[in-house]
Amino acid sequence: MKHVALFIILLGLWLLLTLNLRTANMLAGITAALVTTLFFGRYFVTGIRKFLEPMRYLWLLVFLVIFIWECLKANFDVAYRVIHPKMPIRPGIIKVKLDLKSDFAKVMLANSITMTPGTLSVDLIGDILYVHWIYVRTSDPEKYSEFITSKFEKYIKRIFD
């Protein structure tokens, strides 16, 4: 079942990338998608039923808007630190505890954290995410997650978990 889903997604991506429907192109796409599915199908998302729940797509739209806004803020933040003559940085690696269950949700949260202001995910071990922070604002470990994960975690929980 999940192999079929991966195959359809891959073939769709191929058709969008090449944008022509001639037989040769279709055959090449089907071969490429089949080979990829055979090798990597078992690593694909486990809960395939999640694709069919419409509420997840609504939350995805909300998440995208917030994510793009945070992404823009991140860029102005880094640009400001880079151009400022004194370079106001106070870097450090801290750990945050995650509340998500599925692997895919964790990966999406780690990716989102990399794109948000001043944070870069370093490693993910079990439930604990190590984050490099360009300006450590507080030395209280309880407050880290408030600054870093709380913005996205609730949305990602509704979308992917």
Added chain:
Amino acid sequence: MNEILFKVLLTIGVVFNLFGCIGLLRLPDVYNRLQAATKCVTLGTCSILLSLIFRFGFTEAGIKALLGIPLLFFAATVAAHALVRGSYHFGVKMGDQSVIDEYADHKQESSQKEPKED
């Protein structure tokens, strides 16, 4: 109108790529440099790709450029993670301004547990 949007987005993209490169030169260590490299350069390049939609419309080139944005997003974040984790395990030190390093505790624990991994 489309031509103006194309030029504005292209300019924003190039300017952010420039900030990313300045960051790459000015910031003190690998970890901070990667911050500039991933954030500014990814958004700059996404902006350039988005500008192509306004130049070419929904033709072959435009749709390819639009598809490039999510691909670039995943590639950049995963590559940044791999680089930063790799350089930490390789032993690259953090800069003098660093205030805290909680990852070091984990590294010590895991090296005590498995003294000979290979």
